[in-house]
Structures are given as C-alpha cells and as structure tokens.
Amino acid sequence: MSDQLLRVRDLRKTFRVPGSKTGLTALDGITLDVGRGETLGLVGESGCGKSTLARTLMMLERPDSGSVTFDGIDPFSLRGKDLLKFRRRVQMVFQDPYASLNSRMSAGDLISEPWRTHKTLYANRSGRETRVRELLDLVGLGAKAADKYPQEFSGGQRQRIGIARALALNPDVVICDEPVSALDLSVQAQVLNLLNDLQKELGIAYVFISHDLSVVRHVADRVAVMYLGRIIESGPTEAVFQSPSHPYTAALMSAAPKLDAAHRGERILLTGEVPSPLNPPSGCRFRTRCWKATDICAAERPPLAVDPHSSTHGAECHHPLVGEPALSASA
Amino acid sequence: MTAVAEHSSADVVDADPALQVEGLTVDIRTISGTVRAVNEVTFEARRGETLALLGESGCGKSMTATALVGLLEPVAEVTAGSAKLTGRDGVADLLSVDRKARRRLAGTELAIVFQDALTALNPLYTVGTQLAEPFQIHHGMKSKDAKAKAVELMARVGIPQPETRLNSYPHQFSGGMRQRLLIAMAVALNPRVLIADEPTTALDVTVQAQIMELLRSLRSEYDMAVVLITHDLALVAEEADRVAVMYAGNIVETGLVSEVFANPRHPYTKGLLDSVPVNAVRGEELKSIGGAPPDLHSIPQGCAYQARCPLAQDVCRTTRPTLNPVGSRHQSACHFPQEVVNV
Numbered sequence: 001m002s003d004q005l006l007r008v009r010d011l012r013k014t015f016r017v018p019g020s021k022t023g024l025t026a027l028d029g030i031t032l033d034v035g036r037g038e039t040l041g042l043v044g045e046s047g048c049g050k051s052t053l054a055r056t057l058m059m060l061e062r063p064d065s066g067s068v069t070f071d072g073i074d075p076f077s078l079r080g081k082d083l084l085k086f087r088r089r090v091q092m093v094f095q096d097p098y099a100s101l102n103s104r105m106s107a108g109d110l111i112s113e114p115w116r117t118h119k120t121l122y123a124n125r126s127g128r129e130t131r132v133r134e135l136l137d138l139v140g141l142g143a144k145a146a147d148k149y150p151q152e153f154s155g156g157q158r159q160r161i162g163i164a165r166a167l168a169l170n171p172d173v174v175i176c177d178e179p180v181s182a183l184d185l186s187v188q189a190q191v192l193n194l195l196n197d198l199q200k201e202l203g204i205a206y207v208f209i210s211h212d213l214s215v216v217r218h219v220a221d222r223v224a225v226m227y228l229g230r231i232i233e234s235g236p237t238e239a240v241f242q243s244p245s246h247p248y249t250a251a252l253m254s255a256a257p258k259l260d261a262a263h264r265g266e267r268i269l270l271t272g273e274v275p276s277p278l279n280p281p282s283g284c285r286f287r288t289r290c291w292k293a294t295d296i297c298a299a300e301r302p303p304l305a306v307d308p309h310s311s312t313h314g315a316e317c318h319h320p321l322v323g324e325p326a327l328s329a330s331a
Numbered sequence: 332m333t334a335v336a337e338h339s340s341a342d343v344v345d346a347d348p349a350l351q352v353e354g355l356t357v358d359i360r361t362i363s364g365t366v367r368a369v370n371e372v373t374f375e376a377r378r379g380e381t382l383a384l385l386g387e388s389g390c391g392k393s394m395t396a397t398a399l400v401g402l403l404e405p406v407a408e409v410t411a412g413s414a415k416l417t418g419r420d421g422v423a424d425l426l427s428v429d430r431k432a433r434r435r436l437a438g439t440e441l442a443i444v445f446q447d448a449l450t451a452l453n454p455l456y457t458v459g460t461q462l463a464e465p466f467q468i469h470h471g472m473k474s475k476d477a478k479a480k481a482v483e484l485m486a487r488v489g490i491p492q493p494e495t496r497l498n499s500y501p502h503q504f505s506g507g508m509r510q511r512l513l514i515a516m517a518v519a520l521n522p523r524v525l526i527a528d529e530p531t532t533a534l535d536v537t538v539q540a541q542i543m544e545l546l547r548s549l550r551s552e553y554d555m556a557v558v559l560i561t562h563d564l565a566l567v568a569e570e571a572d573r574v575a576v577m578y579a580g581n582i583v584e585t586g587l588v589s590e591v592f593a594n595p596r597h598p599y600t601k602g603l604l605d606s607v608p609v610n611a612v613r614g615e616e617l618k619s620i621g622g623a624p625p626d627l628h629s630i631p632q633g634c635a636y637q638a639r640c641p642l643a644q645d646v647c648r649t650t651r652p653t654l655n656p657v658g659s660r661h662q663s664a665c666h667f668p669q670e671v672v673n674v
Contacts, residue, residue: 045535046506154623155388184387185562189606189619196616211535218608218617237613255540257565259592259609269544270537273507 005172005205006034006057011066013052017278024277026052027063028229034173037199039206041220041237043213043252045274048226050209054175057207058092071172088118091166095178097158101150107161108132108146114168121169135164138201139194156187160194167198175207180215192219213256217241222312225249228277228285235313245307245315245322248286284318292319346377348417349523349556350399350441355412355426357391357398359627366627368394368407370580373654376524376556383559383567383588385603386577389624392560395577396526399425400443401433416440418523438465442517446529448509452501458485458512459497465519480519488515488545507538514545521553528560543570564607568592573660576600579625579635582654586661596663598640598674634666641674642667 013027026049034040044050055061057068059075068075075086094100101110111132115122122128133143139160150158159179166174176195180188196219199206210216216223217237224234225246233246244250247268254268270289275281281288287297296318305320307313357369369391376382384392397403399414414425418440423432425441445451453461462484463477472480478497485493488511501509510530517525527546531539547570550557559571567574567588575585576597584597595601605618622639631637634647646666654662657669665671 045537156623184624185564185603185606186387186620187623189608189617190621192608193617193619213536214608218613218615221613251537255536257539257543257563257569259565259568259604259607267540269540271541273505273538274535 003036004033005036005038005071006032006207007067007069008032008057009067009069011053011056011068012064013056013061014064020278022278025229025280026277027056027066029066030229030231032224032231032234034205034207036172037203037205038222039199039208039220041216041223042207042209042226043211043216043223044226045211045252047228047274047277049229049277050226051177053226054092054177054207054209057173057175058090059087084118088121088169089172090175091169091171091173092175092177093159093162093166093179096182097155097162098182100162101158103150106147106149107136107141107153107164110150110161111135111146111164111168114165118169131168135167138167138198139164140190154187155183156190159183159191163191163194163198167202167204171204173205173207175209177209178211179208181210181212188215195219213241213253225252228274228280230285230316232286232317233315235307235310239307239310239313243307243309243321245305245313245320246286246317247290247292247319247321249315250321251289284316292321294319346379348375349378350417350558351375351413351415352395352399353413353415355395355398355414356410357394357403357407358410359407361406361628363628367630368580368627369398371412372575372577372580372582374575374582374585376558378523378554378556379550380572381550381557381559381570383561383571383574384577385561385564385567385574387562387624389579389627390577391580392577393528396443396528396558396560399526400437400441401425401428402443416524435469438517438520438522439469440522441524441526442520442522443526443528444510444513444517444530446532448506448513448533449501451513452509454501457498457500458504462497462512462516462519465516469520484515484519485512488512488549489541490515506534507541510534510538510542511545514542514549518549518553518555522555524556524558525550526558526560529562530559531566532561532563539566546570564592564603576603579627579630581635581664583636583665584661584663585654586658590658590661594658594661594672596657596661596668596671597636597665598642598671599636601671601674602639634664642670 009031011027011030014023014025017024030053042050056063078086112128115128122131132146136143136145141157141160180191183191208219220237223237223240224231227248233249244253251268251270272289275288282298283300284297284302287293302316302318304314304316353373355369355372358365359368372395386392398409409426412426415422416425423436459478459481462481466472466477466480482493482497490496490508490511531542571588574588574591575582578599584591584600595604602620608617620639625635633649633651637643637647652664652666654664657663
C-alpha cells in the first residue's frame with residue numbers, strides 16, 4: 001500500500017433518467033486508493049454502483065465531478081497518443097466468458113487483437129506470435145490453444161482466454177468484474193488460483209468486484225463495501241471480516257450461507273430491499289433497513305467513523321458496531 | 332430480525348415419502364446423436380423435509396425437475412423410470428400420467444418455483460390475475476373470491492400493501508418481490524411437493540436470506556416436501572435435510588447433509604467441498620478439481636468422474652459404480668469410498 005497507483009477522490013456520477021428531476025446517482029462521492037500489486041475487493045448488492053465505478057475507472061464513463069489519478073496522471077485530461085498509451089495500463093476481465101469472447105475469432109486472434117490498436121507493442125508478427133504463446137502458457141492453456149475457437153473451450157478455459165487478453169497489454173491494474181461468478185465451483189477455484197499466481201508473478205493490482213464474500217475474502221488485501229453509490233465501509237480484509245463496523249456489512253456477511261453451520265451465529269435478517277437509487281433515503285442511506293437507526297440517521301449523513309483498533313478501517317455510520325464480532329452481531 | 336429456526340433432520344427423514352423417483356432416465360436428441368442427460372436417478376422426498384439436488388451446470392439437476400413437472404422440451408424424452416407422488420387421492424406416477432391428470436395435479440399436489448421470476452410470470456397480466464388463476468381453475472372460484480385469496484397469499488409471502496399491489500404488473504416488482512410472487516403462486520393450492528429450481532440464484536444475498544426464510548416457514552406450515560435444486564453447497568448446508576449430489580447425469584452420493592458434508596464418500600463431493608473458499612486466508616492456494624465435467628456426448632465407459640479423479644484405477648475405467656451404502660442413510664457410487672478421506 002505504500003506505493004499508491006490509483007487514487008480516486010469524491011467521484012460522482014449521475015445518470016439522467018426520463019421523468020426524474022434528480023436523476024439516478026450511481027456514484028455519490030467515492031474515495032478509494034489502490035496500491036501497486038494490491039487487490040482491492042469491491043463488494044455490494046446489485047444496483048449499488050460497483051459496475052459504474054469499474055466503467056469509470058476504465059474511462060468508459062466520464063464522472064460528473066471528483067478525480068481519478070493514476071500514477072499522478074488524470075486520465076480524463078489526456079488526448080491522442082498519451083491517452084492511447086494510458087489505456088494500456090488499465091484492463092478488464094468481464095463476468096460472462098460466453099458473451100465477452102467473439103466466437104468467430106480464434107484464441108490467438110482474441111489475445112492479439114489489442115495489439116492492432118496498440119501498434120507499437122510487439123510490432124512484428126513473430127514477436128506477436130511468441131507473446132501469444134507465452135500468454136497462453138501463463139494462463140495454463142498451453143500454446144496449442146491459439147488456433148482453437150471459444151466454443152471449443154469450457155467456461156473456465158474461456159475465462160482464462162479473457163484473462164490472457166487483459167494481460168496482453170501488460171497492464172498495471174486489471175479490473176475484474178465478477179470474474180468467477182459465471183463459473184462452476186470446481187472451476188472457480190482454478191481461476192482464483194490463477195489470478196493469485198499472476199499477481200505474485202507480474203505484480204499487477206486488481207480491483208476485484210464480486211458479490212461473493214468468501215471469494216473476496218480469499219483474494220483481497222483490502223475491502224470496500226458499497227451501498228447505494230457510496231463506500232460505507234472499507235479496511236484491511238481481515239479487519240472488515242472479523243469485526244465489521246457498519247451494520248450493513250455485518251448483515252451482508254450474516255446473510256451469506258455458510259458451509260460450516262458451527263460458524264453461523266444468530267442470523268441478521270434484513271427487512272426490505274435496497275431502496276431505489278432514484279429516490280434514496282435522506283441522511284444515512286441504509287437507515288431504512290437498519291435495526292440500529294435512530295432520528296439522527298434520517299437527519300444527517302454519517303461521518304466516517306474510524307475503528308479504534310485499526311486506523312485504516314472505517315465506516316460511515318452513526319452507530320458503528322464497535323468490538324461486536326460479526327457472528328454475534330444481532331438486534 | 333429472526334433467528335434461524337432449529338430444524339431437526341432426524342425427525343423428518345422418517346416421515347412419509349411424498350415423492351419417490353426411481354430410475355429416472357432422460358435422453359436428449361441432438362444433431363450429433365442422442366445424449367443421456369439424466370441416468371437412472373433415484374431419490375425420495377418426504378413431507379416436511381428439504382431434499383437438495385446439488386450439482387454443477389449440465390449435471391442434469393434441472394432436467395430432472397423439468398421431467399417431473401412434465402415441461403421437458405420436445406427434444407428431450409423420459410426413456411425409463413417412475414416418479415410416484417402420494418397425493419390426497421392416492422398415488423400417481425408423474426412420468427406416465429395423461430395431460431388431464433397432470434393438469435389436475437399441477438398446483439394441487441406438485442408445484443415448481445423457477446429461477447428467473449421475470450420470465451416465469453406473464454408480463455401482460457396483473458399479478459392479481461395470475462395469482463387468482465389457480466383458485467379459479469382448480470376450485471372454481473369466482474373472480475372476486477379468487478382475488479381475495481390472492482391478497483391473502485401476497486400478504487402471507489410478505490408483499491407490502493397487497494390490496495393495491497394486486498393491480499400491478501410483474502415488471503413493477505423488484506427481483507425479490509417477484510420471487511415471492513412465484514412462491515405464492517406455487518403454494519397457493521397447498522401442494523404436497525414443491526420443487527424449487529435455483530430459487531435464489533438471481534438474487535442478492537440479503538434477499539436470498541429472506542426468500543429462504545420464507546420457503547422454510549411455508550414448508551412447515553403446509554408440511555410440504557421441498558426439492559431444492561442448487562449449485563450452492565453452503566445453501567444446501569443451511570437449508571436441506573438430505574442431499575443428492577449429481578455429476579454428469581448420475582447421483583454419485585446421497586445421504587443426510589450433516590453426514591455427507593462431514594464425511595464425503597465420493598471424491599467429487601470431497602472436491603466440491605474443498606473448492607469452497609471457507610475462511611480462506613488471502614493468497615493461499617485453493618484446492619480445486621482439475622479438468623472439467625465430461626461432454627455428455629462422450630461420457631466414458633465406467634465411472635463418469637474417472638478423468639478428474641485422483642483415486643481412479645482400472646476398475647473405474649471399465650465398470651460404472653452404483654450407489655452402495657457407506658454408512659447409515661448414506662450412499663456413494665464410488666469403487667473406493669473408504670479412500671476418499673485421503674484425496
């Protein structure tokens with residue numbers, strides 16, 4: 001973490017929606033850091049803004065306000081060649097390996113396609129072919145796979161192609177948007193292991209988006225929990241998992257089914273569902289589902305409360321769960 | 332806020348079987364020949380209990396469910412087996428009943444909840460109309476009375492303001508609420524057997540917890556047998572009394588969940604359990620099962636799992652293992668069940 005790669009400050013993005021004056025606030029002041037070679041896990045339920053954040057980091061969306069700095073550079077200020085050069089440094093692995101690979105291109109073509117845009121990398125043909133073989137070896141498919149087409153591969157193998165393609169431009173950060181949620185369990189573990197190995201070997205940073213808490217716990221150094229466009233809790237993975245401060249984090253962890261029944265404490269069953277981001281609650285956005293909510297939660301947006309035990313672990317809550325372990329947290 | 336209801340497995344596994352499936356076999360005709368999607372599957376579900384059919388994509392778990400409710404695509408065909416449903420009017424074989432009899436059973440004795448509630452509901456009718464339909468068809472109720480029943484049901488499954496929501500269309504509900512509607516429709520006529528095909532896979536975890544809680548309470552209220560089809564081991568651990576693990580169309584292991592998960596006797600079950608990142612430490616290597624499930628077109632002779640199995644011997648390549656007892660209420664289809672611990 002000492003070496004900051006990506007700094008995001010107070011990022012905001014609102015989409016215009018027909019019939020709504022305020023629009024849909026997908027990102028409502030996101031602040032986060034990602035260090036070189038680090039994995040940041042991004043957790044949250046559908047509609048919380050995870051994917052908008054990923055798209056903004058990929059420069060597929062332009063934020064309304066706030067800043068993104070990457071190694072000291074604001075990518076949104078770049079033009080032309082500089083921009084092209086920058087785009088190489090952030091790549092993405094998509095969720096659905098059946099939809100994200102063109103079935104009319106061979107694995108080798110898919111992996112080398114980015115070089116058609118980034119012509120300076122691997123300028124000659126033999127260099128490109130060697131690199132494709134290296135990448136295929138790296139992701140465990142073997143050089144022979146280059147001539148095969150996506151439909152000849154299983155889901156897990158397809159995702160390996162997607163990963164090889166993301167690595168083709170030697171990025172510093174790879175944004176993984178639910179990279180294993182479309183895969184079967186037995187294959188999911190293979191892909192997670194691969195991502196871990198690649199990070200050790202190449203020192204890439206990951207922004208790892210997932211709704212699966214056990215997966216995030218396994219891959220992430222730090223975790224950020226999102227709810228309705230805000231990061232409501234963030235900190236080192238183990239600190240967040242072992243003593244969540246925000247009631248929502250505790251509820252999310254409690255709601256996930258556990259394999260080991262002995263580890264299950266009393267379940268926190270939230271009532272209701274995530275409110276519409278078109279019409280979010282006043283004050284704390286979680287208050288409508290929170291069992292600790294009081295008047296202040298409706299009136300004021302909670303400030304960041306830092307965990308007394310860990311200065312890097314904090315939550316936006318008026319009534320943080322201090323020292324209450326996750327599993328015994330109950331109303 | 333509700334605590335998880337304690338539910339004793341031992342009591343219900345001895346209850347009366349509501350559904351007895353025996354030797355169910357489903358073949359699918361494809362351009363490149365006939366493939367066997369479900370191979371001699373045998374299980375039973377008893378009233379008041381949840382039986383989980385657990386497996387990865389393509390293992391035949393959903394095909395089993397669709398065969399039971401008679402919704403197989405025309406290319407798929409039940410080629411063998413029976414499925415005896417013990418209902419109010421005696422026993423019926425779901426695999427050989429005629430259309431008329433099936434229609435009578437649908438909803439009253441056997442119901443299904445699908446994964447994708449938006450496609451399962453008709454977008455052109457209000458939910459009130461759709462929820463009232465079973466009462467009109469099966470009980471001959473007048474529209475007004477049936478609507479009143481629909482309101483009752485919506486309230487029961489936790490839909491706020493049911494009187495006004497009655498006139499809403501499916502797209503006006505959230506994913507969780509739609510799933511509640513489907514469940515309401517399924518339990519409307521108090522069926523003996525409820526098949527839930529990945530009922531929460533499309534939902535967020537906090538909503539999943541609500542839906543499973545609802546299913547659990549309805550199960551006890553109506554004394555239903557629930558067949559839960561899922562790929563989620565943790566969900567099985569929490570919700571089911573018994574489990575049948577499927578691989579490439581076969582049940583490879585079955586028994587009480589507590590027993591099977593604590594002492595797996597099939598290398599596939601063991602491999603799945605090991606693949607779950609439980610309290611996994613950051614960066615630590617996860618155990619995984621090498622390879623991928625076999626293509627149904629070329630299932631090898633012998634054991635379907637042989638190519639991925641660390642225990643495979645010559646006998647596994649020649650002889651397909653059948654389910655054999657490996658403990659009390661615990662069966663495994665493996666030639667070397669005792670060696671699975673060492674995998």
